[in-house]
Amino acid sequence: MGTNMSNGVSSITIVIILCCSLLHLVDIQAAPQFNFSDFNPTRDNNLLEFLGNGSAIDQGALQITSDTTNDEFSLRNSYGRIMYKHPFNMWLSDEIQASFNSNFVINIFRKPAWNAGEGLAFLIAPDLSIPDASYGQWLGLTNATNDGNHTNQIVAIEFDTEKQDHDPNGNHIGLDINSVNSTATVLLDIELSPEVGTKYSVWVQYNGTSKVMEVYMVKEGQPKPEKPLLSKTISLKEYVNQKSYFGFAASTGNPQIELNCVLKWSLEIDDLQKKSDLLWLKIGAGVGVPLVTLLILCGVLYLNKRKRRGRGGDEESNVLGTQLRWLPGMPREFKYKDLKKATNNFHESMMLGQGGFGVVYKGILQDKDHKSSTEIAVKKFSRDSIQSKDDFLAELTIIHRLRHKHLVRLVGWCYEKGKLLLLYDFMPNGSLDKHLYEASNQNTLNWSRRYRILAGVASALHYLHNEYDQKVVHRDLKASNILLDSDYNARLGDFGLARALDNERNSYAELGLAGVPGTMGYVAPECFHTGRATPESDVYGFGAVVLEVVCSRSPGISINHHQRPYSLVDWVWMLHREGSIEEAIDEKLGNDYVVDEAKRLLLLGLACSHPIASERPQTQDICQIIAGTMPVPNVPPFKPAFTWPSMVTAFSSTDSSFSNTFSS
Known part of the structure; x- marks a missing residue:
């Protein structure tokens, strides 16, 4: 009797909370989003609007203003906007405003002899247009005629590289509302346009409930900071059009010039759908309370009746399902x-x-x-x-x-x-391991596909570790969890073991989730001592995958060489020491591979498999190494020994059968 009464009260509370929530909320469906990890004019021109006198896609990036380093005259007094063509619903009322999260990578480039100017801005605008003569101090946002006019209906985050009379200095970020005279500014310790070209990752977030705009910024590859550089309360409904566009604006001056580049861009925003039945519910709430109460009581009686019949799982499903629907x-x-x-x-x-x-x-x-x-x-x-x-x-x-x-x-x-x-x-082409090991599928993995697959996995891992809101550790990187789409592009899947870490933490053990999950051959040696999975242990798993893809051999199976068993990583390291690392390349490829690329991947696989976690490359370096824009880290001829503070003597896995067994 007491249990049923408790369940009834809990059910009443849940239903009342949900009904009251319906009086104040609209349905927030799956968030509209896009993600440009690079830019290609053939693929992306029809998605973007190019405005001004120099905006274009070039060199895999959005060039907001003219893009040249050889003709300085054409760079002067340039202005432009590049906007995503699809508008988004920004608000329904003062209370109901869309939250959004945008992440992008910028590079404000200048030659050492150039005086950088004027700046770049992330922009919310009411239409796909740009004011005339918005070069110089106007940043492609306003001009001398309309600056400060409330009909502009723009909100922007400026990255200012030239001081004007209203600016605190020539190196700051600011919140601009209908004007380039910022409502809030923050001086920067980092230089927006240094003499050596530098890429910066930026996050611009808006909370539609708390009405707070936040801006985070670090060098590309570094994790998102805990605290924002800029945080400002602003009700977007007061300033932007209900249907607004997202994009970027920038300008140069005379003689202040720079290249204003955006290399990556993603956006996720709540999709607010106002439904007629919800509007009716709000209007009729004042006269419909007795009916709602009756429905609540009937629902409670129904749920308790089902529980007495031994079907309490349905009630739990309904409650949990309701929570998930509103996530x-x-x-x-x-x-x-x-x-x-x-x-x-x-x-x-x-x-x-x-x-x-x-x-x-x-x-x-x-x-x-x-x-x-x-x-x-x-x-x-x-x-x-x-x-x-x-x-x-x-x-x-x-x-x-x-x-x-x-x-x-x-x-x-x-x-x-x-x-x-x-x-x-x-994924029509199944998992990577099937193509590596099943005889009927082996001919489909030519060298270019293998290389592209590893580049894709590295990009996904970098996103999980550094570009998502939270640091996500996959914890089970292996070939069977890498799936292939119709074009044999890699898609990393199976997040059953994944955990999101707080930015200041480095393992899930600190969250009370200790253990040694994963698959043998892909698990980093330190995990057996710490019971932790970290970004570094993910890199170790990626190294095992790299060697597996190049060699077409499983990391979990011993390889007999000169009547001695070796793990895959020890075998490749031995060949590296002997100067014959090419012997590790899958013989089924014949001569149909690029020698420099194969050697690069094998050495990268060894670097990622370093027994000491701190010596492994980070994901941003891995992506650049695969792209060929950064050299492979120095890999010593002898595999370093894995050591642990409690061990008196260290054993080398290439010299000791004991350590061979241990590291396998």
Whole structure:
């Protein structure tokens, strides 16, 4: 009796909270978003609007103003805007405003002899236009005629490189509202346009609930700081058009000149959908309270009745499902019966793979008219109900806001009648390991595809470690978790073991999640002592994948060489010491590979497999090494010994059979 009463009260509380929330909120659906990890005119010109006298895509970047280092005259008094062509709904009322998060990489380049100016700005504007003569101090935002006019309806974050009378100095960021005379400014310790070209990662965030705009900025590759450089309360509804555009503006002066470049850009913003039934609910709330109360009581009686029948799992599913539906950025919710139909009742013939957390099936979703279908991958969690729910929530909270072209995209979820399912994009070419080891698939992995796959995985790992809001450690990097789309581009998947770390922390052990998860051969040696997974241990796993892809040999299987067993990394290190590292390259490639690229990857794989975590390269360096813009770190001929403070004597894995066994 007491238990039922408690459950009834809890149910009443939950329903009342939800009903009251409905009186004040609108439906916030999956967040609209885009992610340019680089820029290509053929691919991206139709998505962007180029305005002014010099804006264009060149050298893989947005050039907001004229792009040349040879004709200084053409750089003078240049101004431009590049805007994303699709407008976004910024607000519905004073209370209901869209939150957004934009991350971009800028490079304000100048030659040492140039006097840098004028600046670059991240911009919210009401239309796809630019004021005439907005060069010089006007930053492509306003001009001498309209500066300060409330009809501009612009809000911008300026990165100012030339001091004007209203500026604190020539190296600051500021919040601009309808004017280049900033509402708030922050002096910078870093130089926006130094003599040596420098890339900076910037995050601009707006919280539609607290009405706070925040700006973070660091050198590219460094993690997002804990505290923003600029934080200012501002109600965007007071200043911007309801339908507004995002983009960048910039200008140069005379003789102040610079190149204003944006190399990467992503944006995620709440999609506010005002529904007529919600409006009716708000209007009718004053007269409909008795009816709502009656419905609440009926719902409680119904839930308790089902619980008495031993079906309390449905109540839990409903409550948890409600929480998930209101989680910002959540994708579509699916019905279990539709997924059951799509997978042919989860038939064995539809199975794609199986792991410790569940079984993955191929599904085919039909539209209402059965005129078209969509292929999906359905992950059905298979552990006991309590553990399975924890695994499900852990994976869902990690991936539902991740946006990167080399990560498998979450398209939906289902939590119904105790059944836990996640839906992903279907990858028609399966997992990387199948193409490496199954005879029928081996011919598809030519050298260019292998190289492109590793570049994609490195880019995804860099995003997880440094570019997402939180530092995410994957913890299970291996070939079977790298999936291939129709063009054999890599998509990193399976986030069942992943954890998001606070920026000031370096392992999930500090979160009370200690253990040694992962797959043998891919797990860094320090993890067996610390019980921690860190970004450095992810890099170790990536190194194992690099060697695996180049050599087509599993890191978890011993290799016999001169009647001695070696792990893959020890075998490659031995060949490196002997000056014959090319012997490690997959013989199935024949001579169809680029020698310099193969050597570069093998040495990179060894550098990432360094026994000492602090000696491994970071992800930003890994991406540049693969791109060929940075040399490979020096790899010693003998593999360094793994040491631990509690060990009196260190053993080298290449010289001791004991250490060979230990490191394997």
